Each structure stands twice: as structure tokens, then as C-alpha cells.
Amino acid sequence: MVTGLLGLGPVAVVLGLVGLHRTRTRGTRGRGFAITGVVLGVLGTLLAAAGIVAAVLLVRASSSLPSDVASPRDAHVQQLVTGNCLGTLPEPAADGTVDTVQVVPCGQQHAGEVISQFEFAPDAVWPGQQAADARVARSCVLSPEEIEANATVITWAPTQDGWARGDRTGLCIEVLDLAEDV
Structure with missing residues (x-):
């Protein structure tokens, strides 16, 4: 019983079973x-x-993805890295947050690709949403080839709630203008 109170589960089970056996055989x-x-x-x-x-689930849900995944999967935005391709671009929630996205192999049709990341300093103070958005946006630069291909960039910056949980990464996502390709 003492080992059970101390939280030594398997030990308590074994000793408890030994004790039960002894109470039966020895009276x-x-x-x-x-x-x-x-x-x-x-x-x-x-x-x-x-x-x-x-x-294990928490660690798995927060670990970074490889730059190109082998098959489509849902992931948290915090898991995205440069090179990840998004099957669709999710609509942000009313507060502007995006939580989960579908990541697909870049060889498949996709709506966007993470082309760069901006890392705020780990000890940085929350700058406010507009400043965070602006700082991430300034880091997103398209190449001349991407501009010629009618690509645009959308940015995802940490929100105040995400910042409070330790999120310090902004993402630059290249989106091709598919309407002109039709």
C-alpha cells in the first residue's frame, strides 16, 4: 500500500499481489x-x-516537419518550416489566427509554399500585433522570377496568445496567381 501511495504503480501491483498470495497461503x-x-x-x-x-503527443504536435513531406497530413502552423507546401490556404479565425493546415508534398498541386521564416529573438518583448505583422512582412522578399510568375506573399505572424506560449516565428508564404494560368 505504501508504494501505491508513493506513486510507484508497477511496484505496488507486484507487492500487493505478493501480499494477497501470502494472506491466502499463510492466513x-x-x-x-x-x-x-x-x-x-x-x-x-x-x-x-x-x-x-x-x-509524446505534445512533443509530436510541436516538433518541426521535414521541409517536404512524403504524404498529405494535417499540422499545426508552429510545425511549418521553409519548403513546406500547403494544400489549401485556410481562412483565419475571427481573431486572425490560423491553427492547423494541410501540408502536402510539393510535387502535388498546392496553394502555397513557405518560402522563408522570420525568428523574433527568444527574449523579445511582445511588440503588438501590427508591429509583429509589419516585421514579418518586411522579411518576405520575392525573387524576380517569382514576381514574374505573378506570385504574391501572405504572412503569418505570431499572435499575442501564441507569443505568450512561446511562438516567436513568422512565416512568409508564396501564393501563385493561378487565375492567370487558366
């Missing part, structure tokens, strides 16, 4: 403690497993 007292140890051990083990799964 000693402590059956209630043994059962409590097993129950606490099982609960502790389940909570630990849930915590590990949550941590």
Missing part, C-alpha cells in the same frame, strides 16, 4: 492493505501511462 492479516496496494498500483500505472502518452 496472515493484511488482506485489505494488499488489495489497496494493488488498486493504487493499477491506478498509478494507468495515470503514468496516460501522462507518457500525452507527453
